[in-house]
Amino acid sequence: MRPEDLKPEQFSGYPPEARKLALDYLDTFRRLPLSFLPNLLREVIEFDFKFPVERRLLEKELANLRSLSQQSLRFWFQEFTEIRLSESLEKSDWVTSPAQFVEQLSAHLWATHQMDAFRHAALSYADRLRTAVAPELPASPRFGIAVIGQGVDVAPGPLFRKLRPYGAYFSAVNPQNGLQHLLEAVAARARSSPAPYAHWYIDGGEALPHPSEVICVSYKAMEQVRATILARIHAETQKRGMGPEALRTLMAQLQPADLGASGGDPALDRFRIKLLTEASGTQIFSTSFVQWAAREALRRAQPLTVLARFGPRRRQKPMNEMLSPSAEQVELDPVGSLVDADMGAYYNWINQQRLPGSEKSLFLAWFENHQEAIAISPTLPRGTVSTGTIDLRGVLSWMT
Amino acid sequence: MVITFGGGARDQETFAPEGQENIPHLMRELIPQSAFFTQVVNRGILGHYVATASLATGVYETINNFAALPPESPTVFEYFRKALKRPASDAWVVAPSNGFNRIGESSHRSFAPGWGAQVILPKYLLGAATSGRGDYGHLLRDSYETPLYAPELGGNTFELEQMETILKLSVDDFRAHALTLSSPDELSVYIVRQLMRQFAPSLLWVTLHDIDIAHAGAYSLYIEGIRRTDRLCAELWKAVQSEPEYAGKTTLFILPDFGRDSDEDAGGNGFQHHRTGDVISRTTWMMALGSGIRGGVVYDRPVDSIDLVPTLGSLMGFTASLSRGKPITEVL
Numbered sequence: 001m002r003p004e005d006l007k008p009e010q011f012s013g014y015p016p017e018a019r020k021l022a023l024d025y026l027d028t029f030r031r032l033p034l035s036f037l038p039n040l041l042r043e044v045i046e047f048d049f050k051f052p053v054e055r056r057l058l059e060k061e062l063a064n065l066r067s068l069s070q071q072s073l074r075f076w077f078q079e080f081t082e083i084r085l086s087e088s089l090e091k092s093d094w095v096t097s098p099a100q101f102v103e104q105l106s107a108h109l110w111a112t113h114q115m116d117a118f119r120h121a122a123l124s125y126a127d128r129l130r131t132a133v134a135p136e137l138p139a140s141p142r143f144g145i146a147v148i149g150q151g152v153d154v155a156p157g158p159l160f161r162k163l164r165p166y167g168a169y170f171s172a173v174n175p176q177n178g179l180q181h182l183l184e185a186v187a188a189r190a191r192s193s194p195a196p197y198a199h200w201y202i203d204g205g206e207a208l209p210h211p212s213e214v215i216c217v218s219y220k221a222m223e224q225v226r227a228t229i230l231a232r233i234h235a236e237t238q239k240r241g242m243g244p245e246a247l248r249t250l251m252a253q254l255q256p257a258d259l260g261a262s263g264g265d266p267a268l269d270r271f272r273i274k275l276l277t278e279a280s281g282t283q284i285f286s287t288s289f290v291q292w293a294a295r296e297a298l299r300r301a302q303p304l305t306v307l308a309r310f311g312p313r314r315r316q317k318p319m320n321e322m323l324s325p326s327a328e329q330v331e332l333d334p335v336g337s338l339v340d341a342d343m344g345a346y347y348n349w350i351n352q353q354r355l356p357g358s359e360k361s362l363f364l365a366w367f368e369n370h371q372e373a374i375a376i377s378p379t380l381p382r383g384t385v386s387t388g389t390i391d392l393r394g395v396l397s398w399m400t
Numbered sequence: 401m402v403i404t405f406g407g408g409a410r411d412q413e414t415f416a417p418e419g420q421e422n423i424p425h426l427m428r429e430l431i432p433q434s435a436f437f438t439q440v441v442n443r444g445i446l447g448h449y450v451a452t453a454s455l456a457t458g459v460y461e462t463i464n465n466f467a468a469l470p471p472e473s474p475t476v477f478e479y480f481r482k483a484l485k486r487p488a489s490d491a492w493v494v495a496p497s498n499g500f501n502r503i504g505e506s507s508h509r510s511f512a513p514g515w516g517a518q519v520i521l522p523k524y525l526l527g528a529a530t531s532g533r534g535d536y537g538h539l540l541r542d543s544y545e546t547p548l549y550a551p552e553l554g555g556n557t558f559e560l561e562q563m564e565t566i567l568k569l570s571v572d573d574f575r576a577h578a579l580t581l582s583s584p585d586e587l588s589v590y591i592v593r594q595l596m597r598q599f600a601p602s603l604l605w606v607t608l609h610d611i612d613i614a615h616a617g618a619y620s621l622y623i624e625g626i627r628r629t630d631r632l633c634a635e636l637w638k639a640v641q642s643e644p645e646y647a648g649k650t651t652l653f654i655l656p657d658f659g660r661d662s663d664e665d666a667g668g669n670g671f672q673h674h675r676t677g678d679v680i681s682r683t684t685w686m687m688a689l690g691s692g693i694r695g696g697v698v699y700d701r702p703v704d705s706i707d708l709v710p711t712l713g714s715l716m717g718f719t720a721s722l723s724r725g726k727p728i729t730e731v732l
Binding site: 110111112113115116119161244245279280281282284285287288291292295313316333335336337338339340342343344346347350354 | 621623663664667677
């Protein structure tokens with residue numbers, strides 16, 4: 001089926017708000033190339049479970065597409081129309097299952113050596129969209145915090161090497177009450193700039209007490225859900241003919257209710273289980289979980305504050321054993337986790353810098369209960385070292 | 401001898417200045433003897449089986465990365481054995497997971513069945529030797545690219561009994577030695593050394609894979625994999641020097657099958673995967689050393705990863721007629 005043949009009844013399986021949105025823009029969809037449209041529908045079908053900023057951005061994107069003249073549309077989508085699709089892709093039910101289509105499209109693009117062309121088309125589209133739709137600047141500068149190295153006595157090597165060129169490295173931080181200072185700073189920001197899903201606390205272990213205005217995602221709280229997912233994966237992989245694509249599709253179709261993870265906030269419930277059903281390594285390594293959760297929170301909710309505290313992950317066991325639910329006691333690898341988290345902190349900063357307002361953003365990474373920290377802020381000189389004694393409250397005050 | 405450097409590694413964790421601490425053996429022992437190519441570009445599909453198949457055929461293969469399928473174009477092993485009339489014992493592949501079982505021989509019509517390389521999957525053998533008993537779990541890791549799934553074996557499988565009769569390695573010795581090792585790639589290197597002693601094959605292809613643990617998102621394990629692979633490459637080169645059949649008459653090529661995603665590409669998640677197709681994930685390096693190679697030279701011109709097979713053809717005396725690559729003249 002081609003986009004120009006789209007009919008309203010084909011969206012009957014969409015959740016209510018997504019269906020309404022799709023029907024509002026049906027005429028626009030009919031004008032878009034098939035190599036592009038299912039990617040857009042993959043976002044539309046999730047509309048009911050999106051965070052407020054995601055909804056606004058999607059609505060702006062759709063409004064922009066509707067506003068384009070036929071000539072502009074040709075210009076915007078020239079590269080997409082040159083992508084050759086297979087007959088099986090054209091015949092697939094891409095309206096009902098756009099995510100599956102996108103997965104099959106990806107395989108087709110690789111196999112037909114069109115991945116580079118598609119990638120170029122997608123980047124050009126994103127550039128044009130950024131120009132056409134003004135970004136939403138944050139109400140106050142974003143602040144990312146990474147706490148790394150829980151349970152480590154001595155770091156195996158120098159820390160924050162990738163972040164140091166961008167900020168001030170503090171080598172004599174007084175660690176006393178450090179976590180408390182950071183949680184207080186997050187709580188103060190939540191009070192002074194209240195907004196839905198604007199302030200997050202992600203913990204690789206058990207969450208510490210935090211104010212209710214702060215969204216919390218913790219590895220410990222997801223324990224039961226992780227066990228259920230791993231049991232499900234284990235059962236499915238025992239079935240004959242179960243391949244990676246089929247398993248991925250099955251995982252992506254899991255709903256919070258299937259996993260006993262409905263907590264009364266559909267967007268957040270969905271966000272939490274996607275961290276486990278659509279990512280790699282998050283089911284087994286808490287460090288991967290924290291890094292991915294922070295990345296997804298930043299990408300999707302565009303929060304003002306993210307405190308990500310990495311905990312020690314389990315020691316590496318064979319992948320097949322890790323994926324088999326077992327009551328066996330978990331052995332931890334604190335030093336390896338510190339190395340993971342050091343890189344994770346760098347990725348958190350990169351992901352924060354991808355958001356609007358990055359020139360004013362703040363970032364702090366601290367080696368938990370130790371004296372090392374790196375602070376990045378427009379007020380601090382880059383690539384500098386401070387050896388003077390200071391506590392984290394002092395570092396925070398230097399940053400603002 | 402060709403070694404694929406372990407499941408995709410980026411320059412920044414290997415030969416870029418900040419990565420050199422992870423590859424002390426390559427830097428200090430092998431590089432001074434090598435012709436080093438700083439830009440090897442893989443323009444094909446960035447999945448490990450299909451990319452390794454492309455390296456081995458000199459054509460960008462498009463087979464399903466996760467199925468037990470043979471390459472569609474003739475392999476270097478078929479060109480070599482048919483042109484030089486070499487026996488089956490003269491070309492071997494040692495590979496990490498079930499999915500690689502068909503890599504030794506293509507489905508191409510121009511070659512009748514039987515001209516390919518014999519393929520050994522050490523993990524499969526260990527699994528058979530231990531029947532899941534004992535403390536061997538660390539050596540039986542599944543594919544990291546799809547940790548949830550391993551393809552069923554297809555084609556001829558090198559079985560346990562052949563290990564005793566062909567490699568002269570008893571199951572008990574194999575099991576006992578495996579207990580002293582820490583990773584699947586160490587097991588592969590152990591098997592390679594047995595092959596070198598028993599057959600001294602003229603063409604030996606070793607696919608290392610430990611680095612691909614990166615898919616689990618743990619940076620420390622990715623780095624650990626690179627350091628282990630660095631050590632194993634040096635061990636294999638030392639083995640070459642110590643075996644009379646190889647010393648002084650062996651050329652070694654070491655190259656990753658591809659890189660991994662850039663930290664800067666928003667479509668990926670940095671080192672964890674190789675999905676974006678960005679420049680960093682496509683561009684990597686290659687070193688060639690040993691017999692006939694002028695060492696200590698760095699070449700910055702881009703070469704293509706499918707240039708390997710015609711280069712091997714020129715070095716060994718066969719023509720890879722259906723390869724799409726070009727011989728790398730700097731090593732000829």
